[in-house]
Amino acid sequence: MNYQSRIDALRHTLASLHLDALLVSYLPNIFYLSGFTGTTAWILVGKKQLLFLTDSRYHERFREEVFPEYELVDFYQESVGAKLSEVAKRFGWRRVGFEAQHLSYAEAEEMRQQAAECELSPRSGIIESMRLCKDEEEITRIREAIRIKEEVFQELMGALTTGVTEADMAAEFEYRIRKRGVQAASFSPIIAFGPNSAKPHAGFSEQELIPGVPLTFDLGVVYEGYCSDMTRTVFYGGASPGWEEIYGIVRNAKESAAAAAAPGVACAEVDRVARDLITAEGYGSNFGHGLGHGVGVEVHEQPRVNSRSKEVLQPGMVFTIEPGIYVPGQGGIRIEDMYLVTERRVERLNALGTDVVVIK
Template identity: 35%
Template sequence: MNTLKSNNQAASHRLNKLKLQLAKSQAEAFFLHTLPSLRYYGGFTGDSGFLLIEADEVTFFTDGRYTTQAASELPGKITLVQIDSFIQMSSNLAERKITLLGVEEQSFSIFRDQELKKRIPHLQTLSCQQQISTPRLCKDKEELALIKQAITIAEEAYRQTITLVKPGISEHDIALELEYQMKRRGAERTAFDLIVASGYRSSLPHGVASEKPIAPGDMITIDFGACYQGYHSDQTCTVFLGEPSKKQQEVYQAVFLAQQAGIKAARPEISAKDLDHIVREMLEQAGYGKYFSHGTGHGVGLEIHEAPSISSRSADILAANMVFTIEPGCYFPHQWGIRLEDMIYLTNQGSQVLTTLDKQLESAIIE
């Protein structure tokens, strides 16, 4: 089966399930505008469009740049309407006499809300964020296959790039090589601005690659990922250019054991907050808890950061078929830092590690 046909079938199936949610809600229609939602429910890979889901009709609005593309990507049951502006689309909605419209509240702007209500005076908008976003929490087999391919692309690129790491090469050059190697293997783009932070800069959790040259004895944190057919990968390795100090070895091992404890503890029905606590407690017991300054992990899929959130503030409960990261780290300001990150697929039996790069200390030393 070709990719386009498979994507159309998957989108059509998801759309049917969402229409069942519409029937149970107060809304007369759902209005989708975020790119992940348009891709998930419509199969659309462009970057501008709106999907209106009514009980008896589904309409996709986009401008002339994307009408040909949309016509080839959308499932056949979706009506395609070309528009010149959001205002023109608002007028189209006014003709439909919708009074209760469900929107993606977290990213639906005040401007758009006001523009709709100018043209549809009796319109009320309500949040349908949960109905739209919840199905994306658990990945189907097609999504899992795309995520695995994104991981494969990124890991092959990393294995090639790491052979070039030596004193004198800049963080920026390492990031450029990683990006090149990912794209030549089929990535649409990098999953995010690649993090390559060496020496004292490794103490920056999000130290995007700079012109700093790699020096002998540096530790280097490399946080990287690929985007393949809309789906992302995310992984972090910390490596040493030469023998690490005793303290660095001790901290590395503490981070590694904390991550392994999190992987082992992950299971359906555990709260994300409890999972975060298990990982954090391991670092506390090792004496490094105060140096772990961020959450334990996050979901990965059509977005690089999505639900579930694995943190002390999360209300999420983990379930089978979720994909998320476990990424503890310790950061000593202006000195150095260590983070290890892997992607997990949760099954009814527990966690399956999707990423394959060895995180054992012995594998992290570049002679």
Template identity: 40%
Template sequence: MADNRAVRLAGLRDALARADLDGLLVSALPNVQYLTGFSGSNALVLVTARDCVLFTDFRYATQVEEEVGDAATVRIEPASLWLGLWAALQAMVGVERVGFESAHLLHRDFGRLLEQGARWQWRPQEDLVETLRERKDETEIAAIEDAVAMAQRALQGTLSQLRPGLTETAVAGILEQQLREAGSEAYPFASIVASGRRAALPHARAGHRVLETGDLVLIDFGAVTRGYCSDITRTVVLGRATEEQKEVYETVLEANRRASGAVRPGMTGMAADAVAREYIDARGYGEAFGHSLGHGIGLEVHESPRLARTVEAPLAPGMVVTIEPGIYRPGWGGVRIEDDVLITASGGRVLTSFPRTLLEID
């Protein structure tokens, strides 16, 4: 881990030099963890050409020592992380132009930069660390693969208990218990369980609807291990599927297959999205696929890159993305099939192995 963090810091320092910055104030906690290994809930990190200083509080004195090691200089601040930051900056020679993460800094804290930190030149920055996070190293890929395996075990355990009469929230409870038993540290997002007509809501919250025979049941969830996420969706039928359900399902499945097989380095997010979208549109369901094809996963369940109609940035080896086409018909239901895919030098490698054929749950 220490060597990987050294490489990450070197990459950030190169980015700082290109941006004509003497340093960067990192306030987004996923970025803090990426650079230092620290997973606590209260931290700031200051990175310059020579230093990496992490500020946190007494609650994390033991944790930060265990997680960070020599990846950063740690300062436990008894009163305020900001007071520690000002003191550290004052002791640094030649640090004047300092970037801050404009997408993550609270307005209240921006006011601190203008008032208490007025002697330094503060420059808003976007995605300096997030761009580095797009391409995963071997340790990150291994963690995501483990999170995928945990999610798949949890899904298998959940489907074995699925039956008419359960509420969506009860199914979500079973799923989340199975995730914990599989070893998941947390839930990367509120698990989605949507049945019957509610399956037409792409991001439905599990509700009190009672599952019935004949329902489509859409389950979207993930696991977390060593801070890294997986994100999987499967749609099943309680009982026997109708011909209409089979047709919609097969359309989504083929769109998933085509996109997963097509993604490769150099392909833009726009082109990847088009592979699935054009097939669904040709089958007459284009208006029912309203969201983008996918997104990156890692320390966050939604991060760069994006596979969407407006994204011109190319994919690169080491990126891990979701492929999740869907068809949603109000008043009828919906189908989504989502896999996690690693972009390799030769194309996409699907990390998700859970069956994609339509499962009919008796």
């Protein structure tokens, strides 16, 4: 990863905001700027300085993972504000930004009280906006995360049988992805059989497989720091009357939205295309969530593809399209793929098809 170019871009932004430095506390942003995959760290990016604050548990990981231009600062159970004040005095920093949306009010106030040597400036979305458009190396990692997830999903379909539970399938998924060397699932698996599939974020339970009704699998993995996210709804032993028709509506909504997406198109417009189609079929009230979201270092990030979004699709963005129809007490259908915005169109990143799948 070209961490230097990211740091240079951040420094350019800080200069435009008249900030001497930025305190980064949010771990996904720390990873994006340094490569660190641990769970305890802060970084300070100044005009010429790069400081990495962590404790002795992560010193060796720092040496193995972190962009070598960072200076390691041992930091354990100390006041962030006091440390910041010490560093600000050392480098002559007057005005330091911090990630306001990732600190609680109490944390921010405590930091303000102890950072006597500098003015603290709350900022939001600086690094998140940098993460919006992916470079080629990021896209390569996302493609591999998708490939692994699809490979494991196909194996899970071969393991579906009478008596298997949602929890059984979740355990199989976790085991199989880790055997392939990925870091983790990008979120807790959503495996929902029958009536549970009417809950968009059902999780998983001890519910056994039910023939003839929707079986929803919403899965993703993290590969070298980058996520994938895919949903498929399948049937076992056949589909009860009405479900294939609903499946067709959802699939058509997804494909129509994808056809409407392109550089320069508003995310809200992409959402509208799918939503209007589902509403015209009489299921508008059964589609309550947004159409999609960005995917990258986090499985849910910008851009947001929903009716309230103000964002516009740009080359390099990676996002999902995932319409659904949910019938309370009976079941739900959702189909989700990931897309890359190129210079002229959007590219579907998934290889798996979206035809109705019936496991015999």
